[in-house]
Amino acid sequence: xSLVTDAMVEARAEHREMVRSTARRNYxxxxxxxxxxxxxxxxxxxxxxxxxxAIVYNVxxxxxxxxxxxxxxxxxxxxxxxxHPHQIGGISNAIVGTILIDGLALLxxxxxxxxxxxxxxxxxxxxxxxxxxxxxxxVGLPSILLGVFIYAFFVVPLGFKYCAxxxxxxxxxxxxxxxxxxxxxxxxxVPATLSEAALALGARPSRVMWRVVLPFALPRVMTGILLxxxxxxxxxAPILFIIxxxxxxxWNPFGQVTAMPTLIYKYQQSSYDYQREACWGIALVxxxxxxxxxxxxxxxxxxxxxxxx
Amino acid sequence: xxVAIDSSGDTTKYGARRGGKTPTxxxxxxxxxxxxxxxxxxxxxIVFAGSLVWNSIPGWQAAGLYFFYGTTWDSxxxxxxxxPFILGTLITTVLAVLxxxxxxxxxxxxxVFVIPRRLRAVVSSLVELLAVIPxxxxxxxxxxxxxxxxxxxxxxxxxxKTGGHWPFAEQGVGKxxxxxxxxxxxxxxxxxTAxxxxxxxxxxxxxxxxxxxxxxxxGQVLAKVVVPxxxxxxxxxxxxxxxxxxxxxxxxxxxxxxxxxxxxxxxxLFATLDTLATSIVNNWGDLTGSTSVGALxxxxxxxxxxxxxxxxxxxxxxxxxxxxxx
Numbered sequence: 220x221s222l223v224t225d226a227m228v229e230a231r232a233e234h235r236e237m238v239r240s241t242a243r244r245n246y247x248x249x250x251x252x253x254x255x256x257x258x259x260x261x262x263x264x265x266x267x268x269x270x271x272x273a274i275v276y277n278v279x280x281x282x283x284x285x286x287x288x289x290x291x292x293x294x295x296x297x298x299x300x301x302x303h304p305h306q307i308g309g310i311s312n313a314i315v316g317t318i319l320i321d322g323l324a325l326l327x328x329x330x331x332x333x334x335x336x337x338x339x340x341x342x343x344x345x346x347x348x349x350x351x352x353x354x355x356x357x358v359g360l361p362s363i364l365l366g367v368f369i370y371a372f373f374v375v376p377l378g379f380k381y382c383a384x385x386x387x388x389x390x391x392x393x394x395x396x397x398x399x400x401x402x403x404x405x406x407x408x409v410p411a412t413l414s415e416a417a418l419a420l421g422a423r424p425s426r427v428m429w430r431v432v433l434p435f436a437l438p439r440v441m442t443g444i445l446l447x448x449x450x451x452x453x454x455x456a457p458i459l460f461i462i463x464x465x466x467x468x469x470w471n472p473f474g475q476v477t478a479m480p481t482l483i484y485k486y487q488q489s490s491y492d493y494q495r496e497a498c499w500g501i502a503l504v505x506x507x508x509x510x511x512x513x514x515x516x517x518x519x520x521x522x523x524x525x526x527x528x
Numbered sequence: 529x530x531v532a533i534d535s536s537g538d539t540t541k542y543g544a545r546r547g548g549k550t551p552t553x554x555x556x557x558x559x560x561x562x563x564x565x566x567x568x569x570x571x572x573x574i575v576f577a578g579s580l581v582w583n584s585i586p587g588w589q590a591a592g593l594y595f596f597y598g599t600t601w602d603s604x605x606x607x608x609x610x611x612p613f614i615l616g617t618l619i620t621t622v623l624a625v626l627x628x629x630x631x632x633x634x635x636x637x638x639x640v641f642v643i644p645r646r647l648r649a650v651v652s653s654l655v656e657l658l659a660v661i662p663x664x665x666x667x668x669x670x671x672x673x674x675x676x677x678x679x680x681x682x683x684x685x686x687x688x689k690t691g692g693h694w695p696f697a698e699q700g701v702g703k704x705x706x707x708x709x710x711x712x713x714x715x716x717x718x719x720x721t722a723x724x725x726x727x728x729x730x731x732x733x734x735x736x737x738x739x740x741x742x743x744x745x746x747g748q749v750l751a752k753v754v755v756p757x758x759x760x761x762x763x764x765x766x767x768x769x770x771x772x773x774x775x776x777x778x779x780x781x782x783x784x785x786x787x788x789x790x791x792x793x794x795x796x797l798f799a800t801l802d803t804l805a806t807s808i809v810n811n812w813g814d815l816t817g818s819t820s821v822g823a824l825x826x827x828x829x830x831x832x833x834x835x836x837x838x839x840x841x842x843x844x845x846x847x848x849x850x851x852x853x854x
Contacts, residue, residue, distance in 0.1 A: 234735060234753055238742040241752070253747025257642055260750070263634025264643070264651075267721060270714040271658045274669045335569055338562040350566065352840065353573055359768065359839035360832060361775025363805050367828045368576050371583045392576070395569065425558030446660075453662020456777040456805075460812055480664045480778075487668050487782060498668045509660055517653065 278502050285500025295466050295477065307486075307497045310504065315468045316476035317508075319383050320458065321451050323472060324390035329444060332395045336402030336440075337428060357396035365389040366457035374461050381463030383476040389457040394447045401443020405436040438523030445516035449509045455480035479505050577832075584829045587822030595826055599792050603811065603820035610804070610827060612792035617803040617834070619794060620705065620780065621773040624712035629766045631713075632720030637750055639721070640728045652725055659718035667779035670711040675783065678702045683798060700798030703785030708801075711783050712776060716769035723768060727761030727849070728754060760849030767842035775835045777805040786810055804831040 241249075289309055296308025339351055369389040374380055409432050417427040433440075463475030464485070477485075483501050486494045588595070591608035598609020639651050679702030692698035700706075731754050739753045740746075755762070785800030787807070794801040802810060804827050811824055 230757075231735065231738065234757075235738060235742065237752065238739045238744050238748075241744065241748060249745045249748065253745035256747035256751055260634040260638040261642055263631045264638040267631050267635045267717050268654075271718065273673070274661065274665065274714075275658075277669060277673055278665065331565055331569060334562060334565040338566045341562065350570060352843070353570070355843045356836050356839050357573065359771045359775070359835060359842075361777060361805055361835055363775070363777045363808055364580070364828050364832055365576075367808065367825065368579050371825070372575070372579050392572065423555045423558070425555050428558070449660050450662075453660070453664065455662065455664045456809070459778075459809070480662060483664050483668060484778065487671055495672060498672065502665045502668060505662065506665065509662065510657060513657055513660055 275506075278499055278506055281496065281499035282501075282503025285497060286503065290500060291504070294468050295482065307494060310479065310482060310501055312465055312468045313477045313479045313482040313501065314504070315470065316383065316462070316465070316478040317452060317480075319470060319472065319476060320386040320390055320462065320478055321448060323383075323387040324394055324451060325444070325448060327387065327391040328394035328398060328447075331391075332398035333402055333440065335395065335399045336406060337433075339399065339403045340406040340432075341424065341428075354396045354399050358400055361456070362389075362393055362454050363456035365392050366460055368392075369457070369461050380473075381461060381475050382473045383462055383469070384472045385461040386458040386476070386478065387472065389461060390451045390454065393454065393457060394451050397447035397450065398443050401446065402436075402440050405439035405443060406432060408439060409435045438519045442516040442520045442523075445512045445519070449512040449516075452509055452512070453480055453505060455484055459484060580825060580829045580832060584822055584825035586819050587824070587826035589822070590819040591823060591826060595823075595830075600789075601787070601792070601807070601811070602789075603823065606819050608820075608823040608826065610807075610830065612787050612794075613802050613804045613807045613827065614830065615793055616784075616787065616801040616807075617774055617805070617831070619801075620708050620712055620784075620803055621770055623705070623709035624716060624773045625766060625770050627709070627713035628717045628720050628769060632717050632765070632769065633724050633755075633762055635717075635721045636724035636728050637754070639725050641746070641750055641754070652722070655718050655721050655725070659722050661718075663715060663776060663779040666711055666715050667782040670707060670779060670783040674707060674710070675702045678707050682706075687798075694795075695797045697796040697798040701785060701800065703783055704798050704800045705784075705794045706797040708780050708784040711779055712773050715776060715779060716773050719772055720765050720769040723765035724758075724762055727758045727765060727846075730761070731757050758849070760845050764842050764846035764849060767838060767845065771835050771838045771842060774838060775805055775831065776803075777809060781806045781809045804834075 291309060291314065292311050293309030294312040295310060296306055335354070339347060339354070366389055369385050369392075373385050373388060413431050413435060414427050417431045418424070422430070458478060459481055462478060462481065464477045464481065465475045466477075469476050479501050483498050483505070486498045486501070489495055587608065590606050591598070591610075595608055595610050596614070597611055598607065599611050600607045600609045601612070635655075639648060639655070643651060679700070683700040683702065683706075686696050687698055687700075690696045735753055735757055736749055739749045744753070780803055784802060784806055787802040788800055791799065792801075808824055808827050808831075811820070811827075
């Protein structure tokens with residue numbers, strides 16, 4: 220601890236010295252450069268927002284015309300009806316597929332990652348530091364690798380069984396590290412005085428965790444879960460090759476399904492203009508779902524911050 | 529006392545807990561559950577890594593070291609040279625990071641120090657929302673909006689202005705290195721900005737105030753105090769963005785155009801190419817026999833090793849900087 224402080228003091232002294240020497244220079248030139256720097260970073264922020272707002276604008280402008288009750292509630296129409304060409308039907312099969320895959324993945328991933336977060340939080344051994352780095356590496360691993368893994372481990376051994384369950388496994392494996400990292404951070408954020416007080420009263424560690432630490436950390440754990448879900452909903456690469464496709468609404472986890480991201484991928488490759496354009500409609504539904512999850516999690520986080528004060 | 533019964537009478541154990549020892553006798557089911565789930569997760573991860581390695585063996589047998597220096601990828605003659613894909617991954621990532629790192633860090637500086645305080649929360653939540661836009665949407669934006677623009681306007685304009693000299697070419701097809709790098713830069717920009725903002729917001733205020741009180745201009749404070757103090761964290765943010773760029777799959781599949789058989793290694797900005805991740809997707813169609821499947825797993829394994837290394841170092845850098853700032 221004292222080492223860190225020394226380093227800080229040294230660094231501060233260095234900065235002070237540096238700042239003093241620069242202060243001798245011409246003031247007008249300095250304020251000119253200062254203004255330039257401010258302008259530069261502001262322009263950088265502005266430039267950063269150009270493509271990003273262009274994306275949101277395009278999704279809204281070209282996606283909104285598609286949004287209707289029938290778009291959300293009728294399944295995909297394919298092959299196109301010769302009496303009604305240029306109609307894509309709806310996307311209810313894809314919406315159901317996404318809900319099925321991500322819902323089941325959530326059911327699998329949440330208990331595992333909460334317990335894993337608790338385990339990481341509770342222990343300080345060497346094994347755990349290895350496990351922690353494993354989790355952190357998994358967080359950033361390209362998600363296509365999970366699709367490749369599930370293909371070899373699940374789809375092929377079961378006789379090329381493309382099904383929603385394969386996607387569920389891939390998405391669950393993708394979610395667990397994300398939720399675990401967020402969950403552990405949430406647990407670490409709980410004031411140590413609370414758990415120490417409970418331990419001092421003689422409560423077992425399990426009881427402290429269940430009754431004191433977890434309830435306190437719950438909003439932030441929920442935040443992490445919703446954020447991971449938001450990321451999972453938009454993932455295309457891991458499920459593209461393993462869930463098959465289905466024109467009809469299918470709730471059976473062992474049947475083939477179409478999910479919203481894979482439907483976008485499929486329509487984008489279509490040679491028909493009206494199908495390519497429909498990508499925007501699906502994209503809008505997808506973005507609205509993801510943003511809703513994010514806003515809810517933000518709301519939860521803000522409320523827990525307020526409750527703490 | 530009931531307390532003593534509850535904790536099996538040995539309260540000193542709990543005092544030792546913070547020091548690294550955990551009580552086992554009193555709370556066995558809890559410990560067992562934690563260990564079982566941890567073990568389950570660890571075994572899934574081991575199976576995952578093992579499966580990548582195991583399935584890639586036929587690929588290594590067929591390709592050998594040619595995988596790393598060969599330039600021909602043709603599953604019909606069992607020739608698997610992945611050098612163009614490895615180079616493609618590196619080139620797209622480097623170009624994207626060169627664009628996204630200054631913009632992201634500059635934008636983060638603007639969010640934390642420049643724009644009015646009232647806007648700060650709104651802008652930073654906007655950036656975080658943009659960071660969660662799925663890559664398929666960046667992909668269709670690139671494919672349906674930027675690609676026609678690139679094909680009909682930007683590439684001809686660049687070619688006519690530069691006379692088709694390197695790094696540009698006389699003509700392009702829209703898809704290719706330039707478009708892919710732009711999309712990739714746009715994709716990692718919110719990530720870099722959001723993480724940099726967190727790092728910059730963590731710079732101790734007394735450093736800033738000390739510099740200001742000595743007469744430094746605001747710009748000097750940012751350039752000479754804040755950025756150096758936050759440098760390890762900023763590097764970490766950029767490296768995390770790099771890791772994301774290296775593994776990006778779907779968006780790039782749509783805009784890179786695929787490696788051309790004659791010139792698989794991109795030599796100019798208009799050339800079409802493949803990265804490791806997109807080549808997995810693009811070669812998924814012709815899964816004939818175990819060798820070509822194995823070769824795909826070689827690609828996956830190479831990608832995993834590259835991204836894993838980059839990520840691991842990023843985490844270490846960020847953790848070290850967090851420790852330094854405390």
